Amino acid sequence: AIQLTQSPSSLSASVGDRVTFTCRASQDISSALAWYQQKPGKAPNLLIYDASILEDGVPSRFSGSGRGTDFALTITSLQPEDFATYYCQQFHTYLYSFGQGTKLEIK
Amino acid sequence: QVQLRQWGAGLLKPSETLSLTCAVYGGSFSGYYWTWIRQPPGKGLEWIGDINYSGSTNYNPSLKSRLTMSIDTSNDHFSLTLASVTAADTAVYYCARSLRYGSSGYYRHWGQGALVTV
Numbered sequence: 001a002i003q004l005t006q007s008p009s010s011l012s013a014s015v016g017d018r019v020t021f022t023c024r025a026s027q028d029i030s031s032a033l034a035w036y037q038q039k040p041g042k043a044p045n046l047l048i049y050d051a052s053i054l055e056d057g058v059p060s061r062f063s064g065s066g067r068g069t070d071f072a073l074t075i076t077s078l079q080p081e082d083f084a085t086y087y088c089q090q091f092h093t094y095l096y097s098f099g100q101g102t103k104l105e106i107k
Numbered sequence: 108q109v110q111l112r113q114w115g116a117g118l119l120k121p122s123e124t125l126s127l128t129c130a131v132y133g134g135s136f137s138g139y140y141w142t143w144i145r146q147p148p149g150k151g152l153e154w155i156g157d158i159n160y161s162g163s164t165n166y167n168p169s170l171k172s173r174l175t176m177s178i179d180t181s182n183d184h185f186s187l188t189l190a191s192v193t194a195a196d197t198a199v200y201y202c203a204r205s206l207r208y209g210s211s212g213y214y215r216h217w218g219q220g221a222l223v224t225v
Binding site: 091101 | 138151152153154155156157165166167193201203206211212213215217218221
Protein backbone atom coordinates (compact mmCIF):
# COMPACT_ATOMS: atom_id res chain seq x y z
CA ALA A 1 0.00 0.00 0.00
CA ILE A 2 1.11 3.55 -0.72
CA GLN A 3 1.99 5.50 2.41
CA LEU A 4 1.43 9.25 2.59
CA THR A 5 3.44 11.26 5.11
CA GLN A 6 2.27 14.77 5.92
CA SER A 7 4.40 17.40 7.60
CA PRO A 8 4.26 19.08 9.91
CA SER A 9 1.74 17.26 12.11
CA SER A 10 0.67 20.60 13.52
CA LEU A 11 1.36 24.22 12.78
CA SER A 12 0.62 27.48 14.59
CA ALA A 13 0.13 30.55 12.46
CA SER A 14 -1.54 33.95 12.50
CA VAL A 15 -4.26 35.50 10.39
CA GLY A 16 -2.64 36.91 7.27
CA ASP A 17 0.26 34.45 7.26
CA ARG A 18 1.25 32.28 4.33
CA VAL A 19 1.59 28.58 5.18
CA THR A 20 2.65 25.50 3.28
CA PHE A 21 2.00 21.86 4.18
CA THR A 22 3.68 18.95 2.49
CA CYS A 23 2.62 15.40 1.62
CA ARG A 24 5.15 12.79 0.55
CA ALA A 25 4.14 9.53 -1.11
CA SER A 26 6.07 6.29 -0.66
CA GLN A 27 6.04 5.78 -4.43
CA ASP A 28 5.31 7.73 -7.59
CA ILE A 29 1.60 8.62 -7.74
CA SER A 30 1.83 10.99 -10.73
CA SER A 31 -0.65 13.79 -9.96
CA ALA A 32 -3.35 11.62 -8.41
CA LEU A 33 -3.61 13.54 -5.15
CA ALA A 34 -6.34 15.43 -3.33
CA TRP A 35 -6.30 17.84 -0.42
CA TYR A 36 -9.19 18.12 2.04
CA GLN A 37 -9.99 20.50 4.86
CA GLN A 38 -11.84 19.15 7.89
CA LYS A 39 -13.37 21.09 10.76
CA PRO A 40 -14.46 19.46 14.03
CA GLY A 41 -17.66 17.48 13.72
CA LYS A 42 -17.85 17.94 9.96
CA ALA A 43 -17.12 15.81 6.92
CA PRO A 44 -13.95 16.66 4.98
CA ASN A 45 -14.25 19.28 2.27
CA LEU A 46 -12.46 18.79 -1.06
CA LEU A 47 -10.06 21.67 -1.79
CA ILE A 48 -7.72 20.45 -4.53
CA TYR A 49 -7.77 17.48 -6.91
CA ASP A 50 -5.32 16.17 -9.50
CA ALA A 51 -2.67 17.76 -7.23
CA SER A 52 -3.25 21.30 -8.42
CA ILE A 53 -6.84 21.86 -9.62
CA LEU A 54 -8.86 24.10 -7.34
CA GLU A 55 -12.30 22.70 -6.53
CA ASP A 56 -15.28 24.88 -7.44
CA GLY A 57 -16.07 27.44 -4.77
CA VAL A 58 -12.74 27.13 -2.95
CA PRO A 59 -11.02 30.49 -2.41
CA SER A 60 -8.06 31.24 -4.64
CA ARG A 61 -5.78 31.67 -1.62
CA PHE A 62 -5.55 27.86 -1.64
CA SER A 63 -3.22 26.24 -4.15
CA GLY A 64 -1.70 22.82 -4.70
CA SER A 65 1.50 21.77 -6.38
CA GLY A 66 3.70 18.77 -6.98
CA ARG A 67 3.93 15.57 -8.97
CA GLY A 68 5.43 12.16 -8.41
CA THR A 69 6.15 11.78 -4.70
CA ASP A 70 6.26 15.32 -3.30
CA PHE A 71 3.25 17.58 -2.98
CA ALA A 72 2.36 20.81 -1.24
CA LEU A 73 -0.71 22.77 -0.21
CA THR A 74 -0.22 26.50 0.22
CA ILE A 75 -2.60 28.97 1.80
CA THR A 76 -1.76 32.62 1.26
CA SER A 77 -3.10 35.20 3.66
CA LEU A 78 -4.72 32.93 6.26
CA GLN A 79 -8.28 33.72 7.23
CA PRO A 80 -9.94 32.80 10.56
CA GLU A 81 -12.05 30.12 8.85
CA ASP A 82 -8.90 28.34 7.57
CA PHE A 83 -7.92 26.98 10.97
CA ALA A 84 -8.71 23.31 10.62
CA THR A 85 -7.08 19.95 9.89
CA TYR A 86 -5.84 19.22 6.37
CA TYR A 87 -5.49 15.78 4.81
CA CYS A 88 -3.98 14.55 1.56
CA GLN A 89 -5.27 11.42 -0.19
CA GLN A 90 -3.82 9.49 -3.12
CA PHE A 91 -5.92 8.02 -5.92
CA HIS A 92 -3.17 6.36 -7.90
CA THR A 93 -3.57 2.85 -6.51
CA TYR A 94 -6.12 1.06 -4.37
CA LEU A 95 -6.32 1.32 -1.43
CA TYR A 96 -6.83 5.07 -1.56
CA SER A 97 -4.78 6.01 1.48
CA PHE A 98 -4.84 9.25 3.45
CA GLY A 99 -2.02 11.12 5.11
CA GLN A 100 -2.20 11.43 8.88
CA GLY A 101 -3.23 15.09 8.73
CA THR A 102 -1.82 18.52 9.58
CA LYS A 103 -3.63 20.53 12.24
CA LEU A 104 -3.47 24.27 11.63
CA GLU A 105 -3.94 26.25 14.82
CA ILE A 106 -4.16 29.93 15.62
CA LYS A 107 -1.00 31.41 17.15
CA GLN B 108 -27.75 19.43 -5.75
CA VAL B 109 -26.37 16.05 -4.73
CA GLN B 110 -27.05 15.02 -1.14
CA LEU B 111 -25.99 11.89 0.69
CA ARG B 112 -27.88 10.86 3.80
CA GLN B 113 -26.74 7.94 5.87
CA TRP B 114 -28.18 5.92 8.70
CA GLY B 115 -27.57 2.80 10.77
CA ALA B 116 -27.27 1.44 14.28
CA GLY B 117 -25.07 3.60 16.46
CA LEU B 118 -24.31 1.28 19.38
CA LEU B 119 -23.09 -2.27 18.97
CA LYS B 120 -21.66 -4.98 21.18
CA PRO B 121 -18.42 -6.78 20.30
CA SER B 122 -18.91 -9.55 17.72
CA GLU B 123 -22.07 -7.94 16.30
CA THR B 124 -22.43 -6.74 12.71
CA LEU B 125 -22.28 -3.08 11.75
CA SER B 126 -24.74 -2.04 9.05
CA LEU B 127 -24.96 1.38 7.43
CA THR B 128 -26.90 2.66 4.44
CA CYS B 129 -26.35 5.80 2.39
CA ALA B 130 -29.12 7.23 0.21
CA VAL B 131 -28.39 9.55 -2.68
CA TYR B 132 -30.66 12.44 -3.61
CA GLY B 133 -30.20 14.56 -6.71
CA GLY B 134 -27.78 13.95 -9.54
CA SER B 135 -27.11 10.68 -11.30
CA PHE B 136 -26.66 7.47 -9.34
CA SER B 137 -25.20 5.49 -12.23
CA GLY B 138 -21.66 5.95 -13.44
CA TYR B 139 -20.12 7.01 -10.14
CA TYR B 140 -18.15 5.22 -7.45
CA TRP B 141 -19.66 5.11 -3.99
CA THR B 142 -17.29 5.04 -1.06
CA TRP B 143 -17.10 4.47 2.68
CA ILE B 144 -14.52 6.19 4.90
CA ARG B 145 -14.20 6.11 8.67
CA GLN B 146 -12.57 8.21 11.36
CA PRO B 147 -11.95 6.98 14.91
CA PRO B 148 -12.55 9.66 17.55
CA GLY B 149 -9.69 12.16 17.54
CA LYS B 150 -7.82 10.33 14.78
CA GLY B 151 -7.31 10.49 11.02
CA LEU B 152 -9.29 9.22 8.05
CA GLU B 153 -9.29 5.61 6.88
CA TRP B 154 -10.51 4.54 3.44
CA ILE B 155 -12.76 1.48 3.79
CA GLY B 156 -13.70 0.69 0.21
CA ASP B 157 -15.83 1.57 -2.77
CA ILE B 158 -18.45 0.09 -5.07
CA ASN B 159 -19.50 1.14 -8.54
CA TYR B 160 -22.86 1.12 -10.27
CA SER B 161 -22.28 -2.40 -11.58
CA GLY B 162 -21.56 -3.70 -8.10
CA SER B 163 -17.80 -4.08 -8.53
CA THR B 164 -16.01 -3.51 -5.24
CA ASN B 165 -12.59 -2.56 -3.93
CA TYR B 166 -11.90 -3.11 -0.24
CA ASN B 167 -9.23 -2.09 2.23
CA PRO B 168 -7.23 -5.31 2.71
CA SER B 169 -7.18 -4.80 6.48
CA LEU B 170 -10.99 -5.07 6.57
CA LYS B 171 -11.69 -7.28 3.58
CA SER B 172 -12.40 -10.51 5.48
CA ARG B 173 -15.22 -8.82 7.45
CA LEU B 174 -16.53 -6.33 4.89
CA THR B 175 -19.39 -6.40 2.41
CA MET B 176 -20.61 -3.52 0.28
CA SER B 177 -23.75 -3.63 -1.81
CA ILE B 178 -25.68 -1.30 -4.07
CA ASP B 179 -29.40 -0.88 -4.76
CA THR B 180 -29.77 0.89 -8.07
CA SER B 181 -33.56 0.80 -7.89
CA ASN B 182 -33.61 2.99 -4.81
CA ASP B 183 -30.35 4.96 -5.25
CA HIS B 184 -28.66 3.74 -2.14
CA PHE B 185 -25.66 1.68 -1.12
CA SER B 186 -24.74 -0.16 2.04
CA LEU B 187 -21.88 -1.33 4.21
CA THR B 188 -21.75 -4.29 6.55
CA LEU B 189 -18.80 -5.05 8.79
CA ALA B 190 -18.93 -8.30 10.71
CA SER B 191 -17.49 -9.24 14.10
CA VAL B 192 -16.88 -5.69 15.26
CA THR B 193 -14.54 -4.79 18.11
CA ALA B 194 -13.79 -1.57 19.97
CA ALA B 195 -11.27 -0.76 17.23
CA ASP B 196 -14.19 -0.30 14.82
CA THR B 197 -15.58 2.61 16.86
CA ALA B 198 -15.55 5.57 14.49
CA VAL B 199 -17.55 8.11 12.56
CA TYR B 200 -18.43 6.46 9.26
CA TYR B 201 -18.87 8.60 6.16
CA CYS B 202 -20.27 7.77 2.75
CA ALA B 203 -19.06 9.73 -0.26
CA ARG B 204 -19.32 9.94 -4.05
CA SER B 205 -16.55 10.18 -6.61
CA LEU B 206 -16.05 13.50 -8.35
CA ARG B 207 -16.09 12.40 -11.98
CA TYR B 208 -18.51 10.22 -13.91
CA GLY B 209 -16.85 6.90 -14.65
CA SER B 210 -13.88 7.48 -12.36
CA SER B 211 -13.27 6.41 -8.80
CA GLY B 212 -11.25 9.32 -7.48
CA TYR B 213 -11.82 12.39 -5.35
CA TYR B 214 -14.79 13.00 -3.07
CA ARG B 215 -16.83 16.17 -3.49
CA HIS B 216 -20.05 14.90 -1.94
CA TRP B 217 -20.16 13.42 1.56
CA GLY B 218 -22.78 12.12 3.93
CA GLN B 219 -23.25 13.75 7.28
CA GLY B 220 -21.35 11.02 9.12
CA ALA B 221 -22.62 8.40 11.55
CA LEU B 222 -20.95 7.61 14.87
CA VAL B 223 -20.77 3.90 15.53
CA THR B 224 -19.68 2.89 19.02
CA VAL B 225 -18.70 -0.66 19.92
